Amino acid sequence: QKEVEQDPGPLSVPEGAIVSLNCTYSNSAFQYFMWYRQYSRKGPELLMYTYSSGNKEDGRFTAQVDKSSKYISLFIRDSQPSDSATYLCAILRGDRGSTLGRLYFGRGTQLTVWP
Amino acid sequence: GAVVSQHPSRVICKSGTSVKIECRSLDFQATTMFWYRQFPKQSLMLMATSNEGSKATYEQGVEKDKFLINHASLTLSTLTVTSAHPEDSSFYICSARERHLSSTDTQYFGPGTRLTVL
Numbered sequence: 001q002k003e004v005e006q007d008p009g010p011l012s013v014p015e016g017a018i019v020s021l022n023c024t025y026s027n028s029a030f031q032y033f034m035w036y037r038q039y040s041r042k043g044p045e046l047l048m049y050t051y052s053s054g055n056k057e058d059g060r061f062t063a064q065v066d067k068s069s070k071y072i073s074l075f076i077r078d079s080q081p082s083d084s085a086t087y088l089c090a091i092l093r094g095d096r097g098s099t100l101g102r103l104y105f106g107r108g109t110q111l112t113v114w115p
Numbered sequence: 116g117a118v119v120s121q122h123p124s125r126v127i128c129k130s131g132t133s134v135k136i137e138c139r140s141l142d143f144q145a146t147t148m149f150w151y152r153q154f155p156k157q158s159l160m161l162m163a164t165s166n167e168g169s170k171a172t173y174e175q176g177v178e179k180d181k182f183l184i185n186h187a188s189l190t191l192s193t194l195t196v197t198s199a200h201p202e203d204s205s206f207y208i209c210s211a212r213e214r215h216l217s218s219t220d221t222q223y224f225g226p227g228t229r230l231t232v233l
Contacts (some may be wrong), residue, residue, distance in 0.1 A: 043208050043224035072215040088158060103222060
């Protein structure tokens with residue numbers, strides 16, 4: 001079983017729709033959760049970061065973590081064509097004191113928002 | 116946010132040559148840098164973890180003699196693909212972990228380097 005599972009999509013929605021992106025993970029040692037956005041032929045950029053169960057909101061983006069179910073989500077409200085990209089979930093183990101700080105990535109979900 | 120640069124952004128080389136890719140943290144010190152490769156429509160695959168002043172730690176299946184990593188300073192790490200072959204063609208991305216973070220362990224990614232080996 002992979003550490004992080006993510007449906008690769010593709011996902012295609014009309015402008016203005018609410019988008020829901022999801023990942024599941026297998027190891028309860030994971031305690032820090034990120035969402036990255038990657039445009040074609042570019043490096044990933046950090047969108048959201050959270051370490052506790054519950055919701056975290058930033059503008060049109062909401063990150064949700066349910067540690068009991070090992071399930072994380074990213075919601076995009078009022079989606080725009082500029083949101084079209086690949087969204088990667090990434091998870092970090094709880095050993096923050098480690099110098100390694102390895103991230104475990106999902107496969108990424110390709111999102112297209114059409115006008 | 117913190118900025119990480121990579122150079123070159125794109126390189127095309129002949130089979131058998133070596134290619135060096137640089138990764139720099141521009142406005143922060145990075146004790147740890149990571150090198151990934153990414154195939155089309157696939158996720159990032161961690162190749163190695165590089166700590167400043169020490170040998171890199173390679174992931175299982177990654178040939179350390181083929182992918183040479185040097186992390187000589189707190190702002191620069193290099194990846195050298197030695198004797199490159201067409202199967203090494205990929206998108207190589209580095210990331211840097213900021214030193215002395217008080218609240219996050221965020222990694223900042225470079226823009227990537229597309230390597231094509233003919």
